[in-house]
Amino acid sequence: MGKARVVELFAGVGGFRIGLERSGWRVVWSNQWEPATKAQHASDCYVAHFGADGHVCEDIHALMDEAEAGLRDLPDHELLVGGFPCQDYSVARTLNQALGLVGMKGVLWWEIHRLLTMKRPPYLFLENVDRLLKSPAHQRGRDFAVMLTTLANLGYEVEWRVVNAADYGFPQKRRRVLIVGRLAGEAPRDPEEVLYQGTLARALPIERGPVLTAAWDNFAVTGSPADVTESFGAKRGATPFRSAGYMSHRRVWTMDAIPAHEGSRQTLSDILEPTKLVPESYFIRHAHLKTWEYLKGGKREQRFHKATGTPYFYAEGSIPFPDRIDWPARTILTGEGGQSPSRFKHLIETDDGRYRRLTPRELERLNGFPDDWTATGMPDGRRAFMMGNALVVGLIERAGAELIQEVPARPDHVAIPIEVAETIAS
Ligand SMILES: C[S@@+](CC[C@H](N)C(=O)[O-])C[C@H]1O[C@@H](n2cnc3c(N)ncnc32)[C@H](O)[C@@H]1O
Incomplete structure (x- = not known):
């Protein structure tokens, strides 16, 4: 060797x-x-x-x-x-x-x-x-x-x-x-x-x-x-x-x-932490849920160019809301962290009927890193970023x-x- x-x-x-x-x-x-x-x-x-x-x-x-x-x-x-x-x-x-x-x-x-x-x-x-x-x-x-x-x-x-x-x-x-x-x-x-x-x-x-x-x-x-x-x-x-x-x-x-x-084949459910261990900040506030749903939904709507004001049609398909936990997760992107509603961040429904984002530890598991690998002094948003960049x-x-x-x-x-x-x- x-x-x-x-x-x-x-x-x-x-x-x-x-x-x-x-x-x-x-x-x-x-x-x-x-x-x-x-x-x-x-x-x-x-x-x-x-x-x-x-x-x-x-x-x-x-x-x-x-x-x-x-x-x-x-x-x-x-x-x-x-x-x-x-x-x-x-x-x-x-x-x-x-x-x-x-x-x-x-x-x-x-x-x-x-x-x-x-x-x-x-x-x-x-x-x-x-x-x-x-x-x-x-x-x-x-x-x-x-x-x-x-x-x-x-x-x-x-x-x-x-x-x-x-x-x-x-x-x-x-x-x-x-x-x-x-x-x-x-x-x-x-x-x-x-x-x-x-x-x-x-x-x-x-x-x-x-x-x-x-x-x-x-x-x-x-x-x-x-x-x-x-x-x-x-x-x-x-x-x-x-x-x-x-x-x-x-x-x-x-x-x-x-x-x-x-x-064997693993799915998102195989790597999830027990709900009771997930910090409250990962749960979606009820008032924000509609925005998450809208962002992940299919749409065809008129929008206006910021600079010129010219109208155009914007269209995109839907992605699963919430994410299916009986499938493998979607690709982790660098923007996965943070509380703001997003089309691309993962959002799952928990066993007690609430909705939440994935924790840094779960993101590490999706890439096969040891638990808490990135818990080395960086904020949670950066931990998610690192997993979006990793392999x-x-x-x-x-x-x-x-x-x-x-x-x-x-x-x-x-x-x-x-x-x-x-x-x-x-
Ligand atoms: C796609 S990521 C690789 C991630 C890595 N495989 C992992 O498991 O975390 C590319 C890396 O290149 C680094 N990088 C970008 N520009 C660089 C430069 N000029 N010199 C050295 N590293 C750079 C970035 O900070 C980033 O961490």
Whole structure:
């Protein structure tokens, strides 16, 4: 296990770390810094549980500048992980193309890219919203294509899967894309084997059938990252990236995966606290109930633009009021906390006929965190925010358990020097 060292970027309150430590990995360095607030609640929570050793609470951009200038040492590691914010990954064309790519400033993907370039860890494991495979709206799939191209240029191959945690028995419907990369060998592996029995498919099995095999898409991500930025997806209406995929040496194989799960299935009711333990502030005052009901209801009504006064019709469907507790919960969003009525916050009916919001502890349970993980000195609204940002720990644990088995088995994983990788990829 000495070889299973992890660097964790965009660490938040440590969802990746909890899942990876449960599957035998050891985090040797981590970074978390929240640009929007002075208080650093996520980093404080992380340090409260894991200690300050090897943890840095500073802007990743400044850190990478220091590391590139030789002013900061980053430890060697086998696995780089992070749940990074989904942004526009386009690449600016530099005056001198030979200088390579210049990622747009402030786009955090490029910080991951810089670290991969510097340290060349043999494995990476990333998590993101599934919108990453479709964005931006005017060039569907472009951002993911940029990401794949730059990874191919660094000599990595990639498996990805869009996973809804509830499909694997977890008590929350949360769709995210999991991306596992590794330094590639000299040629792609058998794509059928990777898609059906690769790291992610072993961790989160899928149905096998002739229909799926026939539905494979097979294409290449060609050109420089700047070319991809300019042209990828320009002529297509839909993204070519489906819910399972493999990219190696710039070739992409992708298909729609159907989850296969035979174990138990949890619902919202499985994680609820007894009503008598829930503080009064979580119960909805009778006078506010109508507003909650209205916000969650379907509507088609005339509204007026604030600035111009122009009338328009606003329409939206209904969402369950109250939330069904015999189903998995809906996705926790960052705005889940606070008492104000909302369409998206969960609202449940209790056994004594009242209505209430979910407590921070229940939100932690929906993501598989230990109880009171975020009770480290931040207000309840921030605790909810942290869970909206976090991930389903059990998914990370399952993928981590598969991935760790590959580490000792691949002593040759730094096989291709970066210059050679670039030649193969171009
Ligand atoms: C999607 S969240 C990841 C949450 C994490 N996986 C967890 O389990 O809590 C992204 C994190 O990146 C952090 N972040 C945003 N900008 C950053 C920057 N410039 N440097 C370092 N961290 C940053 C945010 O504060 C946030 O906690």
